[in-house]
Amino acid sequence: MEYAIDYAKKRRAFGTKIANFQAIQHKIAEMYQEVETSRLLVWKAAWRCRICGHVHYGDEAPDECPYCFFPKTAFIKN
Ligand SMILES: [Zn+2]
Numbered sequence: 089m090e091y092a093i094d095y096a097k098k099r100r101a102f103g104t105k106i107a108n109f110q111a112i113q114h115k116i117a118e119m120y121q122e123v124e125t126s127r128l129l130v131w132k133a134a135w136r137c138r139i140c141g142h143v144h145y146g147d148e149a150p151d152e153c154p155y156c157f158f159p160k161t162a163f164i165k166n
Contacts (some may be wrong), residue, residue, distance in 0.1 A: 089117045134166035 093116060096107035106112050135144040140156040149163035157160070 089116070089123050092116060092119060135163040135164050136166040138164055 093107075096116065097105055099106045100110075103152050114158045133145050134145070135146060135149045136142070137144070137153045137156065137158065139158045139162050140153060142153055143166060144153075144163065145151050149160050152159050153162055
């Protein structure tokens with residue numbers, strides 16, 4: 089997304105930067121929305137084992153870590 093913004097600010101067409109076109113601004117806004125949604129989903133659904141660092145994805149922490157076998161209490165929201 090950062091590259092797309094840089095490019096839109098440099099690339100010129102019809103005598104102006106393409107970043108000035110509303111269609112390009114919409115594309116970049118959609119990109120931002122998708123990137124932020126992905127980041128938030130990962131943050132919301134990831135649990136990390138404090139003992140071995142294993143990352144578990146899901147709404148709930150697992151009953152025990154599949155690597156170090158510590159119980160659920162070892163997991164913290166990532
Ligand atoms: Zn573990």
